[in-house]
Amino acid sequence: MNNRKICFVSPNAYPILKNTCYEFAGGAEVQQVLIAQALTENNFQVSFIVGKYGGKKTEKINNITVFKSSYEYKTGKLHYVPALSDIFLALCKANADLYFLRNPKHLLGVVAYYCQMKKRKFVFSSSIDYDSDLKHIRKKESIISRTLFLYGLRRVDRIIVQTDKQKRQFEKNFGLNSVLIKNMCPLPSLMPVKESPPVVLWVGTARENKRPQLLFELARAIPSLKFRMIIAPGRNERFNKIIKEQCRSVHNIEFLGFIPYQKINKEYARASLLVNTSRWEGFPNTFLQAWANEIPVVSLEIDPDEVICKHKLGLHSRTFEQMVKDVKLLIENEDLRREMGIYARKYVEAEHGIKKISRQYIDLFKNI
Structure with a gap:
C-alpha cells in the first residue's frame, strides 16, 4: 500500500x-x-x-x-x-x-x-x-x-x-x-561549461581512509596543473588542521574547504577531471556527480564492480605512479577526456x- x-x-x-x-x-x-x-x-x-x-x-x-x-x-x-x-x-x-x-x-x-x-x-x-x-x-x-x-x-x-x-x-x-x-543521481539541468585551462578536482571528507595527503603528492608531481580541494571536516580536529595547513603549502592547489551539497554542482560543472585517493568506499556519490557533469574519474584504488573500466568512465590507476601518468594523459588529451565525459553522463542517466x-x-x- x-x-x-x-x-x-x-x-x-x-x-x-x-x-x-x-x-x-x-x-x-x-x-x-x-x-x-x-x-x-x-x-x-x-x-x-x-x-x-x-x-x-x-x-x-x-x-x-x-x-x-x-x-x-x-x-x-x-x-x-x-x-x-x-x-x-x-x-x-x-x-x-x-x-x-x-x-x-x-x-x-x-x-x-x-x-x-x-x-x-x-x-x-x-x-x-x-x-x-x-x-x-x-x-x-x-x-x-x-x-x-x-x-x-x-x-x-x-x-x-x-x-x-x-x-x-x-x-x-x-x-x-x-x-x-x-x-x-539527479542530472544537472544545465550542461557543464569547463574552465580553461583544465582543473582537477578532489572532493571528500578529512578522514584517514580518504588519504587526502595523496592529492598534495599528485599536485607536486604535476606542478603545471591546477587542482582544487573541496573537503568537509572530519571528526579528528587534529587531522583537519594538518590537512588544511599542508594543502596551503602546495602552490597549485586551491583549497575551497567545505561546500554544501546544494551548492557543490557548480564546482563539478567547471572541472575537467575528478581524482579519488580513497582506500575504502561504497559507490562514491562524488563519482556520480562528476559523471553527471561529464567529468571522467581517475581513481587510485576504487572502481566499484569495475564500472570505470567497463564503461570507459575514466581510468583506474591502482598505483600512485600510474595515477600521475593517467592524470597527465587525460589532461593532455582533450578528445579522450571529452569522449569519456559523454560516456559518463550517459551511464548515470541509464543506470542511476x-x-x-x-x-x-x-x-x-x-x-x-
Whole structure:
C-alpha cells in the first residue's frame, strides 16, 4: 500500500533536509533524502530521525516529518546509554511501519531491537564495502559497536547493497542475501561549461581512509596543473588542521574547504577531471556527480564492480605512479577526456536515474 509510513534513521541528514550549511553530511545522507523525496511524491508518509541540531524537537520540512534527538557523534566517542535511549524514544514517536538505516553501524542493533519488539519492518542499506567485511569489523569497531551491528544484521528484513561485490561479501561472510539497488543521481539541468585551462578536482571528507595527503603528492608531481580541494571536516580536529595547513603549502592547489551539497554542482560543472585517493568506499556519490557533469574519474584504488573500466568512465590507476601518468594523459588529451565525459553522463542517466532507482525502492517498500 502506497500510504505506508517509512522512517529514515539518519543522524546527520538534517543539513540536507533543511538546506543548511552544517559542516557534515555525506553521500549516505544525500541518498536517503533523495529516496525520501521520491517516496513523498508517491504518497508515502515519510519521517526522519536526526541528531542534535537544536530548535523544535519536531519539524515538518517539505512534507517530511523530522524528529530530533540528542544523539551526537562528532568526536568519535559515543555516550551510548543516553544517546541510544533517546534514539529509541524517537523510534517510538515516529511510529512507522518500516524503518530504514544506512549508518552509523552501532544503531543497527537498537533499531532492530525496536522493530522486533513492535513487529515493524526494518531495512538496512550498506554504505561502504567494509560493512560486509567481518575481519575489518572485528579489527576496527569497538566491542559495543561490533556487538550492536552484528545483533542487528541478523534481524533485518532486507539488506540493500550498492554493488555486486558487496552482495557477494554479505553472502560469503555472513550467509545473508541482499538486494542490489544502485545509488541515484539527479542530472544537472544545465550542461557543464569547463574552465580553461583544465582543473582537477578532489572532493571528500578529512578522514584517514580518504588519504587526502595523496592529492598534495599528485599536485607536486604535476606542478603545471591546477587542482582544487573541496573537503568537509572530519571528526579528528587534529587531522583537519594538518590537512588544511599542508594543502596551503602546495602552490597549485586551491583549497575551497567545505561546500554544501546544494551548492557543490557548480564546482563539478567547471572541472575537467575528478581524482579519488580513497582506500575504502561504497559507490562514491562524488563519482556520480562528476559523471553527471561529464567529468571522467581517475581513481587510485576504487572502481566499484569495475564500472570505470567497463564503461570507459575514466581510468583506474591502482598505483600512485600510474595515477600521475593517467592524470597527465587525460589532461593532455582533450578528445579522450571529452569522449569519456559523454560516456559518463550517459551511464548515470541509464543506470542511476532518479525515476529508475526510486521505482525500485517503492516496489521494495510496498512488498516487504
